[in-house]
Amino acid sequence: MNFTKFPRRGYLQGQTPVEPMKNLSKALGGEVNLFVKRDDLLPGASGGNKTRKLDFCIADAMEKGADTIITCGAIQSNHCRLTASWAAKEGLECHLVLEERVKGSYKEDGSGNNFLFELLGVKSKRVVEGGSDMMAEMEKTAAELKAAGKKPYIVPGGASNPIGALGYAACAQELMEQLNTTGLSIDYVVVPSGSAGTHAGMVVGMAGTNANIPVIGINVSRTKEAQEEIVFGLAQKTAELLDVKGGVAREDVVCYGDYVGPGYSLPTDAMVEAVKLFAGEEAILLDPVYTGKVAAGLVDHVRKGTFPKGSNVLFLHTGGSPALYAYLDTFR
Known part of the structure; x- marks a missing residue:
């Protein structure tokens, strides 16, 4: 994929880390190996995707x-x-x-x-x-x-239009460079799916790099059916903008809408548990609106055995921890 034909401001300062989450993996039974890509550490006030x-x-x-x-x-x-x-x-x-x-x-x-x-x-x-x-x-x-x-x-x-989604097509390329350099094999990538730019960009980037790693979106606001159509539509436009040969397939867009709870930004017990698990086991702060609910979905899928034993699963941490401080009553 060629990103040089698009103007950029150079806000990134190198690659964001990919870290193992050994404590969390063990706490969830030890049958799945969890990793995290720390886009919460991106530059900008308090970071994020x-x-x-x-x-x-x-x-x-x-x-x-x-x-x-x-x-x-x-x-x-x-x-x-x-x-x-x-x-x-x-x-x-x-x-x-x-x-x-x-x-x-x-x-x-x-x-x-x-x-x-x-x-x-x-x-x-x-x-x-x-x-x-x-x-x-x-x-x-x-x-x-x-x-x-x-x-x-x-x-x-x-920033979820084809221009913005380029950022996450580039992120997928960055991730594959990291995996190829370290020799780490990832079987699944779990991402937040909200305004759709991150999810769509990752799907396009995986197609453009021939990575063949499934991208799983956990919804924060919509049903599975509605979200998948939005993500697929944006992914098609982004693939066209990038001239990705073959574009993206409909089956490459997978969402789960089971973790939204009563609505966007409204707390759930599973979100609270996930935020506390990530903080207590890995010293990683999530947010209650996006990454907390996505982590709740990740935790549930690990417990249900959705991922085969021994799988390496990467969680894309898109940031958002400042929102925690508007939800003190939820956690105390």
Whole structure:
């Protein structure tokens, strides 16, 4: 895969580590060997996967002469935090449209990522009802900024468009370079599946490198059927953008929607257990919205014997730990 034809800002500083999780593997019975790729350690304020996507998206914005970035997300959006982070580094204004997916959940003086938006110098935050047309809401903000003489660029939620998904096609290539260098064989990769860019990019990257490693998505908001269609659609567009020969097959997109619980960002007992397991066994912090629920799915599949005995399973840790501090009551 050739990424040189796309502008990038160079936000990555080398490869993120691949680490064994020996204590967690033992705690879960020792029949499956667990590993983690630490994208929570990516650069940007408090790290996380969106840095890979924004490396491409903000480069595209700046190449087009933008001086202002508009994006959207939920109340505790990690994507909004990292967009604000890189906008600050680049000297760009950042404006956020926040979707209150759980009615009454927005607090002006809230902790977690909501507090970090302030520290990172976000110019405006506008909160809209759950279920709003977020692109239309961002376009409304863009129109106001254009009228004020600004040159805004809209980054979609999660930076999950073909340009952003390039970041995770490149991540798959990076992972294969690490595995080939160390000789570590991975049988399955487990990823979060939300706005779809990370999952779609990894599927495209695995196809583009002929890795033949199944990518399993654990949903954080939608049903299996709905999420698989969204991921597959984005993967097709990303494969076309990258000129991946043969594209991606529908059967390469696999999601599980059993761990969402009562809804997006709403805690589950399994999520709480998974967050505590990762912290207590491996000193790895997860977040309650994305990686905690994905880890709950991973733990459940290990316990159920979904992975054959002796399998090497890699968990893609996409970050998000600042959101923990907005969920203290859930863990105490």
